[in-house]
Amino acid sequence: MRVTKNPILAIGAMTAAAALALTGCSGSSSGDDGGDTKGSTTLTVWVDADRAPVLKDVAADFEKESGISVKLVQKDFGKIQEEFVQQVPTGKGPDITIGAHDWLGDFVTNGVVQPIELGDTAGDFQDVAITAMSYDGKTYGLPYSIENIALLRNTELAPEAPASYDEMVQMGTDAGTEFPFLVQVGEESDPYHLYPFQTSFGAPVFGTNDDGSYNPDDLQIGNEGGIEFANWLAEQGAAGLLPTTVDGDIAKEKFVNGDSPFLITGPWNVGAAEEAGIDLAVDPIPAPGSEAAQPFVGVQGFYVSAKSKNVLAATEFLTNYIGTKDVQVDLYNVGNRAPALTAAFDEVSSDPITAAFGEVGANGVPMPNIPEMGAVWQYWGVTEADIINGKGDPAELWKKMAGDIQSAIDGK
Numbered sequence: 001m002r003v004t005k006n007p008i009l010a011i012g013a014m015t016a017a018a019a020l021a022l023t024g025c026s027g028s029s030s031g032d033d034g035g036d037t038k039g040s041t042t043l044t045v046w047v048d049a050d051r052a053p054v055l056k057d058v059a060a061d062f063e064k065e066s067g068i069s070v071k072l073v074q075k076d077f078g079k080i081q082e083e084f085v086q087q088v089p090t091g092k093g094p095d096i097t098i099g100a101h102d103w104l105g106d107f108v109t110n111g112v113v114q115p116i117e118l119g120d121t122a123g124d125f126q127d128v129a130i131t132a133m134s135y136d137g138k139t140y141g142l143p144y145s146i147e148n149i150a151l152l153r154n155t156e157l158a159p160e161a162p163a164s165y166d167e168m169v170q171m172g173t174d175a176g177t178e179f180p181f182l183v184q185v186g187e188e189s190d191p192y193h194l195y196p197f198q199t200s201f202g203a204p205v206f207g208t209n210d211d212g213s214y215n216p217d218d219l220q221i222g223n224e225g226g227i228e229f230a231n232w233l234a235e236q237g238a239a240g241l242l243p244t245t246v247d248g249d250i251a252k253e254k255f256v257n258g259d260s261p262f263l264i265t266g267p268w269n270v271g272a273a274e275e276a277g278i279d280l281a282v283d284p285i286p287a288p289g290s291e292a293a294q295p296f297v298g299v300q301g302f303y304v305s306a307k308s309k310n311v312l313a314a315t316e317f318l319t320n321y322i323g324t325k326d327v328q329v330d331l332y333n334v335g336n337r338a339p340a341l342t343a344a345f346d347e348v349s350s351d352p353i354t355a356a357f358g359e360v361g362a363n364g365v366p367m368p369n370i371p372e373m374g375a376v377w378q379y380w381g382v383t384e385a386d387i388i389n390g391k392g393d394p395a396e397l398w399k400k401m402a403g404d405i406q407s408a409i410d411g412k
Contacts, residue, residue: 042069043310043317045302046084046097048077054330058321068313081106088112088305095308096317101132101141101299105371108135113303115140116315121323129340131212132299132366141301142318144328145337146345148295148361149193149266151283152273157261161281165197165288169241172261179246181262182255186247189384191377192367193264194233194242195296199365200289201229205376206368216372216409221380222402225289230387230398232288237388244385267336267357282356284363297364299340375408 047055052074059070073094075083081103087093089112099107107113115138122130122139129143151168153161157175162168172180184193191198202225207218220226236242246254255263256276263269264285273280287293302322304314321327328344331337338358339345349355367373383401387394 041067041310041313042071043096043313044071044073044094045317046073046075046080046094048080048098049074050335051098051331054327054334057330058327062317062321066313066316068310070317084303084305085110085112088307091307093305093307095305095310095314096302097305099141099301099303101143101301102367102369102373104133104135104140104303104369105373107303108140109371112306113140114306114308114311116142116304116318118142118319118323121319124323124342125340126342126345126362128297128361128364128366129299129301132297132369133301134213135369136213137211141303142323143299143301143340144322144331145300145335146297146340146358146361147266147268147300147337148297148357148364149196149264149285150295150357150360151285152255152263152265152269153281153283154255154258154261154273155279155281157258161283162262162286165200165286168262168286175261177258177260179254179260180241181264182246182251182260183242183264184246184248184251185242185244185385185388187244187385189244189381189388190248191380191384192296194384196264196285196293197232197288198226198229199294200287200291201225201232202289202291203229204365205373206370214368214370216370219402219406219409221376221405222399226398226402227395228289230394233384233387234390234394237390242388244388267338267353270336270353280353282353282360284360292363295360295364296367297361298367300337301340372409375405378408379404 045055052072055072059072063069077098080097080099084093084097084099085106118139125143126146129146130139133139133141133143157177158171162171169180184190203223204220206214206216207220209215233242251263251265252269252272254260256272256278270280285293285295302318304311304318308314323341325341325343325347328339328341329347332339332344332348338354338361339348345358349358379401383397386392387397
């Protein structure tokens with residue numbers, strides 16, 4: 001792998017290598033996850049199975065050029081957040097970990113990550129990626145990917161993109177398939193997949209500050225738009241358009257089998273549809289409300305441990321290696337998540353599917369990375385499911401949900 005580095009930042013590699021050679025410090029204590037690296041010049045990096053092959057090559061380049069070894073520890077992505085929060089305060093764990101941007105509020109609150117200095121290179125990344133990896137005005141992670149949902153369309157069944165939600169339903173009905181459209185719902189609903197519909201009614205979860213960050217003191221989900229959305233959910237449930245019996249696996253299976261012209265999903269389901277021989281197009285999600293349907297944007301990146309003694313080396317590894325076009329393209333190739341680095345995204349956008357998902361994501365909003373979001377998930381999906389299934393007055397159920405969320409945030 002050839003890594004093209006920023007020549008100004010490359011000075012940091014020599015500085016880091018020299019500092020580490022003199023001090024012999026390390027970022028990990030003993031244990032299976034970090035190893036006993038006392039007295040060594042080693043960076044320990046937690047990574048998931050999908051990204052590990054790419055980082056293995058990147059680590060080899062970094063070791064060759066800096067003299068600092070990189071120990072990759074493969075982790076189950078779903079367990080990283082909890083283990084990182086538990087281990088860092090004890091002095092164990094990695095110097096760097098892969099992670100999702102919506103973990104950031106939890107990480108900062110627990111004091112387990114530290115800001116990284118991107119300098120002018122921050123402008124080389126897509127704005128939504130830097131916003132997502134920032135908290136209280138500081139950037140805490142090096143983003144490498146962006147993902148969001150959009151509307152997958154089977155062009156044989158629906159030659160043209162629908163201009164509205166009602167038009168999508170009508171086109172799906174006219175196609176004569178089992179489902180007019182498909183979206184992952186499930187027994188406890190799926191607020192992530194339904195959020196674009198919610199935003200079209202002017203009901204974001206939280207309000208935002210002037211810098212675009214979320215304001216935990218401004219819970220918006222229960223506003224008048226939220227009530228309107230709740231009533232709409234009830235109508236769709238009664239019409240059989242949002243069945244809670246359709247989970248993610250069923251939605252994918254039915255779309256791949258040609259049982260619907262439309263599937264609201266992310267790039268993770270593109271491969272299965274293409275393997276089934278479906279000619280795909282990617283479109284914006286049609287809005288049932290008067291405003292644009294904005295999906296959540298998820299960003300993944302790499303964080304530096306607050307306990308790392310190898311901060312210079314860790315920052316160098318991220319900015320001059322993970323943050324380069326070649327590496328971000330390689331990470332895209334193993335995960336099909338659009339690169340966060342603009343130059344890398346431009347290169348892979350020759351694929352019309354990737355380009356189209358990127359266009360939809362550009363109009364999306366980062367999933368909130370504040371700790372208060374945890375209180376929202378607790379009540380959000382189950383309330384949606386109850387409304388869809390007609391288990392009460394939709395407005396009252398939605399108001400109760402908003403009140404429960406606010407009480408949870410307030411610690412009542």
